[in-house]
Amino acid sequence: MVEAKKIWMDGHLVDWAEANVHVMTHALHYGLGVFEGVRCYATKGGGGAIFRLEEHTERLFASAHIVMLDIPFTKEEINMAVVETLKANSLSEGYIRPIAFLGAGSMGLLPKDNPVNVAIAAWEWGAYLGDDGIKNGIRVRVSSYLRHHVNSTMTKAKITGSYVNSIMAKREAIESGYDEAIMLDTEGYVSEGSGENIFMVKDGVIKTTALTSVLKGITRDSVMTILKDKGEVVREERFTRDELYTADEAFFTGTAAEITPIREVDGRVIGTGVPGPVTKGVQETYFKAVKGEDSRYEHWLHRL
Ligand SMILES: *Cc1c(COP(=O)(O)O)cnc(C)c1O
Helix, strand or coil, rough: CCCCCEECCEEEEEEEEEHCCCCCCHHHHCCCEEEECCCEEEECCEEEEEEHHHHHHHHHHHHHHHHHHHHCCHHHHHHHHHHHHHHHHHCEEEEEEEEEEEEECCCCCCCCCCCEEEEEECCCCCCCCCHHHHHCCEEECCCCCCCCCCCCCCCCCHHHHHHHHHHHHHHHHHHHHCCCEECCCCCEEEECCCCCCCEEECEEEEEECCCCCCCCCHHHHHHHHHHHHCCEEEEEEEHHHHHHHHHCEEEEEEECCEEEEEEEEEECCCCCCCCCCCHHHHHHHHHHHCCCCCHHHHEEEECC
């Protein structure tokens, strides 16, 4: 079970076991909440560094703006609260979950006066898709569930309710013996994983899905920067599932999944079946960057 000592809730640190909400919490019924996933890494000197905290907070507020949820704190207050939460839990490395959601009060789809509650939790969390996955790659399947249409659930916001779709795709993948799902968009092109963006490499050309139906991942952006700094060009464009079947390399990116190579899609081996040179090069630089071992990316770190 996930656990730590303290959770920041509506402006105060409370004990983990006391961080509760009422069952009439509006978001529990209808899914109107927005969240972030942020990581903090221990650096060589020992102190922790939060990876791209300001960008995550920006996106939290952008998600809230999209669904018209009024977060009753400033971005600066949220940034400070994230640091405070890590310190209260003596964490120099871990996963951070800020969440803002419509609280208890009236029911009905559009209550006027319910409060917007905000909480920040942090705990120790290893590789989301497993250490073996990071090292040797994972097996994925194309889901029968589509990623949301751009005009149904907004795809640029991390909205709590949208993840029912991701959970169904993930469950289907796991129950049919795979490690993760790839979702197609409503026009049938590759979109992203259940909570990760996707990259593919073919004959030296690197592609990632354009920002249509996918979340604008901060790891995706970091990887694009890293590749640019290596002299590579990343094309942001749609590609098909059979392009992916015949790729030389493919990998997922996400705060939770970090950089996870994909070694098989729908039973087709990708490339040689082991992580390729582009994937490994990106992984190496990314893990150095997050741990403060590459001065070019120091500006991404919010040191504790
Ligand atoms: C969070 C998430 C990602 C990854 O975004 P990061 O900012 O890299 O963590 C990608 N796709 C979906 C659907 C997500 O929820």
